[in-house]
Amino acid sequence: MKHDLIQLAKNVFELEAKAVSSLTKKLDDTFIEVLNMIFNSKGRLVICGMGKSGHIGKKIAATLASTGTPSFFMHPGEAYHGDLGMLTDYDIIMLISNSGETEEIIKLIPTLKYRKIPMISITSNPLSTLSKLSDFNLDIGMHDEACLLGLAPTTSTTSTLAMGDALAVCLMQMHDFKPENFAMFHPGGSLGRKLLTKVKDIMVDKNLPIVAPETGFADILHVITQCRLGICIVMEGEKLLGIITDGDLRRALLSSERSRFDFQAKEIMTTTPITIDADENASAIEAIMIKKKNK
Structure with a gap:
């Protein structure tokens, strides 16, 4: 049968x-x-x-x-x-x-x-x-x-x-x-969300986790913990100097030749962070992250 x-x-x-x-x-x-x-x-x-x-x-x-x-x-x-x-x-x-x-x-x-x-x-x-x-x-x-x-x-x-x-x-x-036209008619679908959502629609723009270049370990840790984003931004006035991630902190603690808690933000920050314009499609962020991950 x-x-x-x-x-x-x-x-x-x-x-x-x-x-x-x-x-x-x-x-x-x-x-x-x-x-x-x-x-x-x-x-x-x-x-x-x-x-x-x-x-x-x-x-x-x-x-x-x-x-x-x-x-x-x-x-x-x-x-x-x-x-x-x-x-x-x-x-x-x-x-x-x-x-x-x-x-x-x-x-x-x-x-x-x-x-x-x-x-x-x-x-x-x-x-x-x-x-x-x-x-x-x-x-x-x-x-x-x-x-x-x-x-x-x-x-x-x-x-x-x-x-x-x-x-x-x-x-x-x-x-x-084009895909952009398709997205306009399918705003609720995954493709629509990818192509219609802008970076500015999902980015955090209030109460940013900002530290100064001379900020010490304890304060860096406090700011990262409070913001719950896993990063903090190193600024000097209006100028972006770099970023510090959870990973940067761990690596600093493991590799520092000095006291493990004796360093400033400017010593461990990434000075060339990848940036993107607020008006870019959110899908561009995903593409960049996938590309960097696969390297």
């Missing part, structure tokens, strides 16, 4: 991989025209699909929106009962239907035609009603579903998702979409 299930899972992977791979042969001038129309649009790309196609449509819309192409999902049933009002005259609609005959989708076409909303369809049948009535049709090809009954959308939805990803990635290239 275990072997049979493993083989069944492998069959699913092979069927879906074959279907996605075959999409490379489907790319032609229509794909480029679709890209250009979306890229040059002054509106949004509205994606519409029923059932499993709808779930895939939501993911495609989310990917597009997060990578520089304004997009949102609209449920065809809700669209037929008022949500078509969400569309502006500048928008483009993408209708997803594997068969190209989904009733809830087909019912929207007369209104879309009347309003002259450009229509892109994704179907597996270029001869279907939806394909013929669309301005552009992206053909994902007809393949056996991975479902044992050949009924549940599996291969077809994977192919649709891949087509949507191809559109999103190509549009990213056309928009010259």
